[in-house]
Amino acid sequence: MKYILLLLSIILFTACNKLKKDTLIIKKKNDSVIQKIKPVIEEEPVVSNIIFQDTASHMEIYQVKLENSKYQYEVTVDSSYWYKNTQNGFTYFKDESNTAFNKIRKRLKKLDKSVTGRNAIFLNSKFKMRGNFRPRGRVIEYIFKNDSIAHSIYDQLMQVKKDLPKDWEIAVDWKCPAIMILKDNRIYHIITSGHYMMGMENEIAAVMFEKNKEE
Numbered sequence: 001m002k003y004i005l006l007l008l009s010i011i012l013f014t015a016c017n018k019l020k021k022d023t024l025i026i027k028k029k030n031d032s033v034i035q036k037i038k039p040v041i042e043e044e045p046v047v048s049n050i051i052f053q054d055t056a057s058h059m060e061i062y063q064v065k066l067e068n069s070k071y072q073y074e075v076t077v078d079s080s081y082w083y084k085n086t087q088n089g090f091t092y093f094k095d096e097s098n099t100a101f102n103k104i105r106k107r108l109k110k111l112d113k114s115v116t117g118r119n120a121i122f123l124n125s126k127f128k129m130r131g132n133f134r135p136r137g138r139v140i141e142y143i144f145k146n147d148s149i150a151h152s153i154y155d156q157l158m159q160v161k162k163d164l165p166k167d168w169e170i171a172v173d174w175k176c177p178a179i180m181i182l183k184d185n186r187i188y189h190i191i192t193s194g195h196y197m198m199g200m201e202n203e204i205a206a207v208m209f210e211k212n213k214e215e
Contacts, residue, residue, distance in 0.1 A: 053146045053185050057119045062139070062208040069207045071127040071135055078120035078138050089115050090157075091140055091189075092172045100167035107160045114153050117143035123204070135200050136193035137176075139208070147185045154182040177201045183209065 066073040089112030095101045118141065125135040144150040157180060161168045169175055178191040179201040188208070190201045 055116060055143050055145065055185070057117065057141060057143065058186065059119050059121055059139075059141055063121065065207055065210070066123065066204070071125045071203070071207070073135075074124045074126065076122050076124070078122045078140075088118055089113070090142065090172075091118070091120070093170065093174055098171070100164075100170040103164055103167045104160070104171040107164070108157075111153055111156060114144055114149055115142050116145055117141075119143075129196070131196070133196050135197055135204075137197065137200070137204065138191050139204070140189040140191075142187045142189070144185045144187075150182060150185045150187060154180070154187055157187070179205060181205055181209065 063075045066075055090108050092104055092108070093101060120138055120140045123135070123137045123139065128134060142153075144153060161172075172178075172189075174191060176192050176194055177198045177200065178189065181188045181190065188205075190204050190208075192198075192200050192204075
C-alpha cells in the first residue's frame with residue numbers, strides 16, 4: 001500500500017511540474033506578443049486654427065451713414081489726380097522738390113507693402129456752416145491682412161507723426177484738420193478741406209463709426 005501511495009505521489013508531482021512549466025512557456029509567449037503589439041491610439045484630426053479676415057472694403061457701409069447724417073454728405077469715388085497716380089500704398093502729397101515729402105517717403109516706403117487694399121471717397125456736404133462754408137473732404141481706407149498687422153502699422157504711423165509733426169502735416173494731412181482711425185484690420189484717414197473745418201474730422205469719424213441702436 002505504501003508503494004502504491006508513493007507511486008501516485010511521484011506521478012502527481014511530475015504532472016504538476018509539467019503543467020507549471022507549460023504555463024510559464026505560454027506566459028512568456030504571451031508576454032512576448034504583448035510587447036510586440038503596440039497599442040493603437042486613435043488621434044483626432046488636427047483642425048487648423050485659421051482666422052479668415054475680412055479684406056473687403058467697408059466704404060459702402062460708411063457711405064450710407066454719411067449720406068443719412070445731418071450733414072447730408074454727397075459721397076463720390078475719389079478720382080483726383082493725386083490719388084489715381086499713386087501706387088497701392090499710403091497716399092500722401094508727392095513733390096520731389098519738397099523736403100517734407102522726401103522725409104515722409106523714406107519713413108513710409110517700408111510700410112507701403114503691408115497695404116493689401118486701398119479705397120477713397122470724396123465728401124461734399126449740403127449742410128451750411130459758418131460763413132456759408134460747406135463741409136468737404138475725403139476718406140481713405142487702407143486694408144491689411146489682419147488686425148495684428150493693421151495695429152502694428154498704425155503704431156508706426158503714429159510714431160512717424162510724432163517724430164516729424166510738421167512734415168506729416170504738410171505731406172500727409174495736406175495742412176488740413178485730419179485724423180487716422182484704426183478699425184479692426186483697416187486704417188481710415190479722414191482729411192477735411194481746410195482749417196474752417198477744424199473739429200469736423202472728429203464729427204465725420206463719429207458718423208462713420210457710431211454704433212446703430214440694434215447693434
